[in-house]
Amino acid sequence: MTVDSLLTRAHALDSADPLVEHRKRFIGHNDPGLPAYLDGNSLGRPLQSTLERYNSFITTQWGGRLIRGWDDGWLQLPLTLGDRIGEVxxxxxxxQCIVADSTTVLLYKLARAAVAARPGRTEIVVDRDNFPTDRYIMEGIADECGLRLRWVQPSPDGGMTSEDVRDVVGPDTAFVVLSHVAYRSGYLSDMESITACVHDAGxxxxxxxxxxxxxxxxxxxxCGVDYAVGCxxxxxxxxxxxxxxxxxxxxHQAELNQPIQGWLGSADPFGxxxxxxxxxxxxxxxxxxxPIMGMLAIEDMVDLIGTVGMDEVRKKSVALTEFALESVxxxxxxxxxRVASPTDAARRGSHITIDHPSFKEVTAQLWxxxxxxxxxxxxxxxxxxxxLSTSFGETLHGVMAIEAILAAG
Structure with a gap:
């Protein structure tokens, strides 16, 4: 396959994409100074409706209702938005879902709750390729609570499998912490089978x-999951x-013992x-x-995902990563x-990682x-x-730019 055939294919895929019209909803989607944004797995683009929502909130709710806004729905927003994310x-x-603190703080809360829920058990299982925050939080909790960390080393190009988990869990395991999609490789773990393995060990x-x-x-x-968190x-x-x-x-909620006992988590906050x-x-x-203002943009994107449906989102994700691998x-x-991500779409999230010794310098030139x-x-x-915001042409443009830099030495 040639560059021209890839360009033709990218154009055909974009033309046939049933979700392509949604790109227009995102600010900057046609910015000529930003021809390829391929970092949505770190920070997503804002929606145009979010700009309008913030303007309205500042003028009519914050500016108009002032402190009365708490009674108008702000206090319930962590619960109502949590329910909406859970549903969509x-x-x-x-x-069962709530919007609250940072991922780091919520990881700490849930991990401490898991320790409290399994008294007498002495081990936390975590993999060495997990995101640094996950590893660091578990190291701190192990020190706090006098527990041992059971480290697992998955394949660098993959992630944790049910076999990996079954080999390390046992009567001493309090809980296992895993990323569903590995932050580096993009490996997509089998949530149902791994959760069952963990539960089999109690x-x-x-x-x-x-x-x-x-x-x-x-x-x-x-899948019978106990706890989950996400940004x-x-x-x-x-x-x-x-x-x-x-x-x-x-x-688990009736016995949930989270360690940061603030006033709004109490039975009678205003008492x-x-x-x-x-x-x-x-x-x-x-x-x-x-953090009410921090929740506003999430509402817009969750509404859009709810309209499109997660199955359609996944179909587009698979098509994009397949085309990226083909272009690479x-x-x-x-x-x-070298491709450092699973080539099987069923075991891959919405990003791929490619490796080359010069890529640190290449990335700076790309930016x-x-x-x-x-x-x-x-x-x-x-x-x-x-x-919902990335096109096939944009994806190919990024890969072509990497090739041009490598070809230039």
Missing amino acids: ALGAAKG ALVLWDLSHSVGSVPVHLDD SYKYLNGGPGAPAWAYVAER MVQGYEPALGIRRMLSGTP EVLLAPHDV EKGIIPDYRNPDGIRLGMSP
């Missing part, structure tokens, strides 16, 4: 869905530092009583005042670029040209295709 993207019934599972939510269909209730600024397009969300299965009593249900995951094979393999992937150590470029 997580396969979770109402009352342990709990905590899934990090930061690279899954909004790009890969998830079925938390059907909202990747495929939920909530913006830099947008609050994360947490899931706690209903069966100002002496002594902490947790709220009923998922609201006990709250601690401090909810034709254009970059001759330059000794100067307005072509934005990201770099991950030791020598990988991640091509992150956000299904």
